[in-house]
Each structure stands twice: as structure tokens, then as C-alpha cells.
Amino acid sequence: MASLLQRVKSKMAIYAHRKARGMLDGEYGSVFRGRSLDFDDLRAYVPGDEVRDIDWKASARHGSPLIRRYVAVRRQTVLLVTDTGRNMAAVAKSGEAKKDIAVLTLGVLGYLAHRHGDVVGLVCGDSSITRSLPAKGGEQHLERLLRHVDAHTTLDGAPSRIQDQLQHVARNVKGRHLLFVVADELPADAATGQLLRRLRAQHEILWLTVRDADLAPSGMEPADSHGTADAAGTGDSYSVADSALLAWQPAASAAVAAAYATAVAQRDADRKAMLRAAGITEGEVAASDDVITGLFALLERHRRAG
Template sequence: MPSLLRRVKSKMFIFAHRRTLTLLDGEYGSVFKGRSLDFDELRAYVPGDEVRDIDWKATARHGSPLVKRYVAVRRHTVLLLVDTGRNMAAQALSGETKKDIAVHAAGVLGYLASRHGDDVGLLHGNATRSTYIPPRSGEEHLERLLRDVDASASLDGQASGIAEQLDYVLRYLKGRLLIVAVADEFLPDARTETLMRRLRGRHEVLWLTVCDAELAAEPGNRMQESTDVGTGQGIPLSLAVDPTVRAAYAAATLERERRRQDVFYRLGIAEEQTTGSEDVLGSVFALLEKHRSRAFTARTPTKGGSRAG
């Protein structure tokens, strides 16, 4: 069977040149507050390096910019929290299954963690069951995690219910984690929002949402009747192509998205969306940058001495 991780890495190197990978590494490395680092060496500055890493005294002596390189003193633990309920077997906006996009996203995030020497674990499941694979290092372990995600989401499985996985973390997992959730597009209910708030208080939490497909293709294109994977109910074409229904659906979708983003903002959780595997790298970078910027803002005193929220 072809390696899922090799497929992820090949896409990363096809669509991400050296500077992009350097930026991704830099954004990932900045996620952990107070990450413990030891000085390693000086090297020539390359585009994408942080300006704050330039050694100005060494640069003046050398005549060209030099940056300090550091190595992590200790490993951190990354938990990939992936929705593998029935909803993730549905079609995404790109036409792929959401599961395939989730595998790719988990692969990118896990590979970044491995490059930094961090341990990676997996928690996935549906509304009735959670499966946990403890953190370890190495690409062989990461391949196992990706295969577990790939094999677990199916149309005949249980519906998605990310609250069960959030509850599992709070009950059973100890120690501070970097949790990256990869989940279906949903609006958190009161219970889920409470669990997310508690999780955010204990861990670093980032959230990547896999976007839903459209209601139906534009009228005039070849279409088939759509089915809501969550409920199993079909959406008749006569309704899906009706202009009034489409307009009402679009308005409801916008309102739901506004409410969903408001939840993440209030909880202080960085959230980004991805529409397909070709979009994952950009979405991961945007997510890491959003988390870093939000964490920096929260730690920076305002003029009045209080902290920005």
C-alpha cells in the first residue's frame, strides 16, 4: 500500500519551495510560549528568516547578515485531534472527501512537528467512540497515525461529535499539549463551547475546519441529487436549483458562519478553514500565523497597563 506520509511530503515539496517551508517551520516553532532553546550556530540570512534572529554584532564583523540558529532543549507534545465521524466521509468544497483532506492536513502538521523533534499523538473518533494513540516520534509512527485516520471515517459509521473527543482530552490526558483539531464545519452547541473553553484554559489549541460542499452546482450544470451525510436525507434537485431556496440557503450559511467565527473569537482559539488538499499548506500557515499573532497580542501590555484580549 502506498505511503500516505510520502504522498503528503511530495505535495509539500511540489507546492512549497524552500522559503515557504522555512516560513512554515518558523511559524510552527513560535507556537509554544517560552519554548526552551539553546544556541546552535550562526548561518547566512535567507529570505523568510525572522529579523529578530539576526546577530547584528556578528553581521557587522562579517559584512553580510547572519542569523542565530537554535535547537530545542526538550520535546513538546502535539496532539492531532481529528474528527473521523460519518460527516468526514462527505464531499468537501474541492470535490474530495473531507477525510482525504483531514489526512493531508494531519500529515503536514505531523511532519512539521517531526522536523522539530516533537512527539505526535492522535485522538480521533465520532459521537460515540474515541480512539487514542499515545505520542511518539518518527515518520513510521506518523504513517501509522495517518492510516488510522484514513481507515476510520466511512459513510456507514457513526455521526461526527467532536464534543466526545474534547471530553476525552479533559478527562484522561495530562500535561500541557499543543492540540490541533481537524474537524467538520459545525456550529458549537453550549456543551461543546464549554468543553472548548476548558480545553483552551489548559492547552495550546488550534483549529482547522474542512469546509462543506455547496448545496448543489450552479443551475445548468449536470447535477445529481445531494444527500446530507449527517442525517441521510436527500435534497431534491427541484429545491437545490430553486433561486429562492438558494438565496435563503446562502443567507443562512453566512449567518451561521458569522456565529461560528464569533465562538472561536470569544474563546481565543485560532481557527482557519481549508477547502481542499491543494489549499492545506496555505491554511496551515495562516492558522499558525493567526495563533502566534493572537498569543503575542494577549501577552502585550496596553498603554494603560492591562492586557489586550
């Protein structure tokens, strides 16, 4: 099997030119690199850097703004938390399998962590089981984590329930970590909101949602938001949660389509409000092509919020 991490590196090379990759790398560093009083080096200012980090004397000598960087206080522990339930084996908005987008996203963030000397661990699972792999460094370890997610996200698995993985973190993970959560479109409720606030009090949290497919996208073979197109090409879909057939034809009705769009917008608004109330920065991706720009925007929003 081809290396999943190599796919991550290839995607980064294809969809982010050298300057953009450098900005993504710098964004990660500016957000999560520990601070101490020990000066490390200077680098060129890029839009979005904190003004307080500008070394004005060095900038005057150099003729352009330079940013001070400091030695990390300690190595960061990054914990990838993801959903490997069968909901994540369904179709994303782009028509790709959600798990392929999730693996790419986890790989990009994990690779950034590796480049900065951070260690990376994994908590993943579904409604029946939660698995945990300890945090370590190195590309081989990151490859194992990505393969674990890829191998355990199947249509034969149990339904998704990211709350179970978050509960596992709350019960078992000591100390302060960076949690990078990649999940399906999480419905908001009071219990989940309380759990998220509890986790945020201890950890730094970034959340990335992989968007569902449209109920009836334009074209001949629509796929349900939690389903997959009929292999026979009939255009029907089924729910991966309970295998129920989901006929798409009613969405041809303007009234039904409008009601569905309203319900989706309300669900999104409720999720965003729940995460915002917990102090968690959220981003969204709908396709593998969105991952680099989506992750950069997520890191930038988190830095500005913090």
C-alpha cells in the same frame, strides 16, 4: 497500499517550492519551539519573524538581518484531534472526500512536528466511540496514525461529534500539549464554547475546518454540504448524517439560494466567534491544494496572536 506519509511529502513538494517549504518549517519552529537561555544558532530573517529575535551585532557583521534561535526547553507533544465520523467521509467544497483533505493536513502538521523532534499522538472518533493512540516519534508511527484516520472514516460509521473527542482530551490528557484539531464545520453552542475555553486554559490549540461542499454548486451534479452526489448522476444528494435525500433543485431559486448563503455565513460567523472567544486560532481549507498555504497562514496567525 501506498504510504500515506509519502503522499504528504509528495504534496508538499508539488505545492510548495523549496523556499516556501522552508518558511513553513520555520513558521512551525518559531511558534512552537521552546525557549531557553541556551543559544543554538543563527538563521536568515524572513518576513514575519519577531524583531526581538534579531541579533543586531551578528546582522551588522553579516550585512543582512539574522535571527537568534535557542535550544528547546523540552520536546513538544503534539496531539492530533480529528473527526472520523461519517460527516468527514462526505464531499468537501472541492469535490474531494473530506477525509482525504483531513489526512493530508494531519500529515503535514505531523511531519513538521517530526522534523522538529516532537512526538505526535492521536485522538479521533465519532459519536459512538473515541480512540486514542499514544504520542511517539518517527515516520513509521506517523504513518500508523494517518492510516488509522483513513481506515476509520467511512460512510458506514456513526455521525460526527468532535465534542466527544474534545471531552476525552479534557478528561484524560494531562500536562500541556499542542492540540491540532481538524474537523467538520462545527456549529456553535454554549456548551461547546465552555468546553473549548476549558481546554484552552491547559493546552495550545490550533483549529482547522474542512469546508463543506456547496448546496448546489455550478454544474450538473451538485453535492450537499453534508452529502454526496447521486451515483446515477441525477444531481440529487443525500445527507451522510441520516441518509435523507436532499433535492438540489430549490437552490435554483434566487431567494432560496440567498437565504442559504445567509445561513451559511451566520453559521461560520458563530463558529469563528466561539473559537475566538476561547482564544483558539482557526483556519479553513476547502481542497487538498489549499492545505500548505492554509496551514502556513494558520501558523502565522497563531504566532501573531500569541
